[in-house]
Every structure is written in C-alpha cells, then in structure tokens.
Amino acid sequence: DAGITQSPRHKVTETGTPVTLRCHQTENHRYMYWYRQDPGHGLRLIHYSYGVKDTDKGEVSDGYSVSRSKTEDFLLTLESATSSQTSVYFCAISETQQETQYFGPGTRLLVL
Amino acid sequence: QKEVEQNSGPLSVPEGAIASLNCTYSDRVSQSFFWYRQYSGKSPELIMSIYSNGDKEDGRFTAQLNKASQYVSLLIRDSQPSDSATYLCAVLPLSGSARQLTFGSGTQLTVLP
Numbered sequence: 001d002a003g004i005t006q007s008p009r010h011k012v013t014e015t016g017t018p019v020t021l022r023c024h025q026t027e028n029h030r031y032m033y034w035y036r037q038d039p040g041h042g043l044r045l046i047h048y049s050y051g052v053k054d055t056d057k058g059e060v061s062d063g064y065s066v067s068r069s070k071t072e073d074f075l076l077t078l079e080s081a082t083s084s085q086t087s088v089y090f091c092a093i094s095e096t097q098q099e100t101q102y103f104g105p106g107t108r109l110l111v112l
Numbered sequence: 113q114k115e116v117e118q119n120s121g122p123l124s125v126p127e128g129a130i131a132s133l134n135c136t137y138s139d140r141v142s143q144s145f146f147w148y149r150q151y152s153g154k155s156p157e158l159i160m161s162i163y164s165n166g167d168k169e170d171g172r173f174t175a176q177l178n179k180a181s182q183y184v185s186l187l188i189r190d191s192q193p194s195d196s197a198t199y200l201c202a203v204l205p206l207s208g209s210a211r212q213l214t215f216g217s218g219t220q221l222t223v224l225p
Contacts, residue, residue, distance in 0.1 A: 033213075040217060041217065042200065042215040042216055042217040042218055043156070043200065043202075043215040044215075045212050045213070048212070058212060059212070090155055090156070097204075098143070098144060098204065100146065100158050100161055101146075101213060102158070103155040103156050103157070104155060105154075105155050106154075106155050
C-alpha cells in the first residue's frame with residue numbers, strides 16, 4: 001500500500017459523537033487526500049492537502065474537517081457523526097497533483 | 113450528467129477471453145487518465161495511466177485513449193479469474209481551481225473459469 005497506513009481500520013460509533021480518522025505515510029509525498037466510497041457513487045473527494053497546514057475542500061466536504069500538522073499525517077474529523085457518514089474512507093497520496101494517487105487500506109466507519 | 117461515466121456491469125467473460133471496459137468523460141480539457149483495479153473489500157490499486165491519444169500496453173493490459181471522442185478504455189487480454197474485480201476509471205483535468213481526480217462508479221468484472 002505504498003507506505004500508507006490508516007487507523008482505525010474499523011470503527012462503530014453513535015450519531016452525534018466526534019470521530020477522527022488518521023492517515024500516515026512514509027513516502028514524504030506532498031499531496032494527501034481523503035475520499036469516501038459508497039455503492040453507486042464511486043470514490044468522492046472530501047478534502048485534500050498540498051502541504052503542511054495547506055488544505056482545500058473537495059466535492060463532499062460538508063460535515064468534515066481536516067488537519068495536517070506534519071508531512072506524514074493527515075487527519076479527517078467528523079465533528080458530529082451522522083448515519084449518512086457511514087462509509088468506507090480511503091486516504092491517498094501523490095507526489096504532485098498530476099501524478100498517480102496511491103491508496104491506503106481504508107477505514108470502515110459505521111454510524112449508528 | 114456525471115463527469116466520468118462507466119458501465120456499471122456486471123460484465124462477465126469466460127477465462128481466456130478479452131474483457132473490454134469503457135469510460136467516457138465530459139471535461140474536454142482533461143489531461144490524465146487512470147485505470148484502477150479494486151478487489152472486494154480492498155483499496156484501489158493502479159493498473160495503467162495514459163496521457164496521450166492512442167494505445168498503451170502493459171502485459172495483458174492495454175489502455176486506449178481518444179480525446180476527440182472523450183473516451184478511454186481498458187482491454188484485458190487472456191482474462192483470468194484473478195482479474196475478477198471492480199475497475200475504476202479516473203480523470204484529471206488539465207487546469208482550473210478544482211483540479212481534482214474524478215472517478216467513475218466502476219465496472220464489476222467477473223471472469224468465469
């Protein structure tokens with residue numbers, strides 16, 4: 001998985017609770033991304049980062065925030081989880097915006 | 113209209129046959145095109161990238177790009193049961209503030225022994 005880990009790999013939580021997912025890379029790539037994958041929708045970009053403390057919104061950013069305080073770590077936070085955020089979340093990295101994105105193993109999140 | 117369209121399938125082919133996966137995109141100035149394979153319960157992994165019109169071959173895989181028709185395809189020759197997976201097409205635009213990789217919904221391929 002190109003030196004990318006995600007934690008936790010599985011999580012069950014309740015509606016209204018905050019949740020933080022972590023992506024860690026050992027490749028020193030500049031770009032990091034958070035996607036969610038749902039049946040019938042494919043992969044949709046939530047947020048991405050183009051450097052430490054530099055982030056931007058993606059297609060489905062509402063209800064999510066991100067932070068990147070170190071090159072190797074990119075955190076995704078659901079401030080108050082809702083059932084519609086039940087999904088599989090993938091982190092990806094790339095050296096530049098034009099280059100191939102490599103994906104982490106994913107986190108399965110269930111919001112009850 | 114979705115920006116990247118794929119036939120959702122499922123597509124079934126017999127072992128040894130050629131599997132043809134198709135993808136159309138709406139942004140005329142798209143620059144880069146990627147095919148990912150995703151096994152059930154796993155993360156997407158890159159198979160091919162293509163940037164110029166024409167064919168690009170890598171082993172049993174051939175990517176074909178036609179920018180005038182806004183069409184990219186993936187051919188898998190001598191299909192094997194291990195090729196059974198969902199194939200995702202992804203497109204990166206040339207420029208603009210929202211220069212983000214856009215994925216199709218994927219085509220599920222089953223190779224029958």
